[in-house]
Amino acid sequence: MRTDELIERLARDARPVRPLAAPPLRAALWLAIALPFMVAMVLVISPRADLVEQLGSSRYLLEQFAALATAVAAAVAAFAAVVPGIDRRLIWLPAVPGAAWVASLGLGCVRDWLALGAEGLRVTPDPECLFYIAMIGSVPAVAMVVMLRRGAPVAPRLALFLAALAAAAVGSFGLRLFHTEDAGLMVLIWQFGSVALLAALGGLVGGRLLNWRHRLD
Amino acid sequence: MDGPDQPGQDGDGRQQAQPDRLAGLMQAGQAGDGAAYRTLLAELATLMRRVVRRRAPYLSPEDVEDLVQDILLSLHLARASYDPSRPFMPWIVAIARNRIADQARRFGRRAALDLEFGAQAETFDAFEANNHADKVVDFLAVRDALAGLSPSERAAVRLLRLRQLTLAEASAESGTSVTALKVAMHRATRRLRSLLRGSDDADR
Numbered sequence: 001m002r003t004d005e006l007i008e009r010l011a012r013d014a015r016p017v018r019p020l021a022a023p024p025l026r027a028a029l030w031l032a033i034a035l036p037f038m039v040a041m042v043l044v045i046s047p048r049a050d051l052v053e054q055l056g057s058s059r060y061l062l063e064q065f066a067a068l069a070t071a072v073a074a075a076v077a078a079f080a081a082v083v084p085g086i087d088r089r090l091i092w093l094p095a096v097p098g099a100a101w102v103a104s105l106g107l108g109c110v111r112d113w114l115a116l117g118a119e120g121l122r123v124t125p126d127p128e129c130l131f132y133i134a135m136i137g138s139v140p141a142v143a144m145v146v147m148l149r150r151g152a153p154v155a156p157r158l159a160l161f162l163a164a165l166a167a168a169a170v171g172s173f174g175l176r177l178f179h180t181e182d183a184g185l186m187v188l189i190w191q192f193g194s195v196a197l198l199a200a201l202g203g204l205v206g207g208r209l210l211n212w213r214h215r216l217d
Numbered sequence: 218m219d220g221p222d223q224p225g226q227d228g229d230g231r232q233q234a235q236p237d238r239l240a241g242l243m244q245a246g247q248a249g250d251g252a253a254y255r256t257l258l259a260e261l262a263t264l265m266r267r268v269v270r271r272r273a274p275y276l277s278p279e280d281v282e283d284l285v286q287d288i289l290l291s292l293h294l295a296r297a298s299y300d301p302s303r304p305f306m307p308w309i310v311a312i313a314r315n316r317i318a319d320q321a322r323r324f325g326r327r328a329a330l331d332l333e334f335g336a337q338a339e340t341f342d343a344f345e346a347n348n349h350a351d352k353v354v355d356f357l358a359v360r361d362a363l364a365g366l367s368p369s370e371r372a373a374v375r376l377l378r379l380r381q382l383t384l385a386e387a388s389a390e391s392g393t394s395v396t397a398l399k400v401a402m403h404r405a406t407r408r409l410r411s412l413l414r415g416s417d418d419a420d421r
Binding site for chain 1: 247258301310311
């Protein structure tokens with residue numbers, strides 16, 4: 001096809017489109033889907049018996065706050081990643097809360113070690129963390145992919161990595177509302193490890209879920 | 218992409234005003250104004266042809282036109298992602314860059330096929346680092362360098378590196394002993410390294 005023919009066709013096809021909202025607004029909309037789903041899952045599974053007690057623990061609150069902040073920042077960054085030409089610094093937004101999250105968990109390990117010695121750093125298998133995080137993160141992840149597909153797939157792997165990070169961080173936040181596992185190293189390995197694994201998987205499938213082709217079909 | 222690659226921002230007053238005008242046309246296009254959208258696409262086709270020729274000077278005129286059409290089509294598909302409160306040029310340039318990078322990857326794959334048939338080397342203008350087109354240029358530099366190897370060294374590179382055969386498979390296929398292949402590969406690596414370093418220096 002000649003270029004002027006293509007232009008003619010595209011111009012004829014130019015139905016009005018509503019410009020996408022700014023990434024923080026889209027992230028807020030996504031949270032309005034993700035958080036209620038997470039809460040519903042926690043209620044179905046039933047919250048941990050010592051939740052009220054945990055809410056008085058600054059360590060628990062800090063770790064949970066960092067997880068949630070990572071989810072929010074990763075969501076903003078994911079929506080920014082599908083806007084061509086946007087300030088690339090937005091992509092790095094989750095780095096700060098993410099680092100704070102890892103640091104808070106690392107600090108927990110040190111405290112456990114100081115309080116309990118080697119016993120405080122015991123690692124036992126807890127693979128259901130991955131299952132629960134994936135389950136709680138599933139609907140948020142699907143919602144995110146649907147929303148991301150309205151943008152431009154200029155950095156699909158990055159966008160999907162950030163999307164999976166956001167969804168898994170919500171999953172991890174929810175998990176700690178019902179799962180009574182607070183040992184620093186256990187949380188770091190099984191919970192944060194699951195989040196990292198899911199985010200990496202998101203990055204791997206990014207090109208398949210977000211590409212220019214899906215729009216031509 | 219900064220500076221000189223941003224068309225319309227490096228010229229006189231008339232050109233300075235162009236990005237704002239294009240942003241206006243884009244907004245009208247988003248609102249469903251077909252005429253404004255047609256004008257926008259036609260002007261962008263001209264601009265993008267220039268950008269593509271500059272960024273990917275190795276493409277044939279047909280490939281340039283394909284790429285320009287790919288950029289226009291991508292713009293059309295992604296037009297909801299343009300935020301009218303933001304400048305237009307960085308948005309379209311990011312899309313163009315993405316499409317050029319994809320095209321460079323496809324071109325790289327095609328060049329790999331050509332290499333198998335010993336295609337002639339091509340020459341290129343030096344251009345900005347840090348993009349996929351650069352990888353293609355690196356690749357073509359390797360192709361040039363391969364021409365400087367002896368036939369046995371080239372065969373070793375082709376079997377062991379490009380086709381990724383094991384030493385045993387390569388030996389069976391070429392009828393050369395494993396030791397001879399190892400020696401040829403070792404020599405080829407050393408030779409390529411010095412040839413590539415040489416061409417790199419010559420670029421500067």
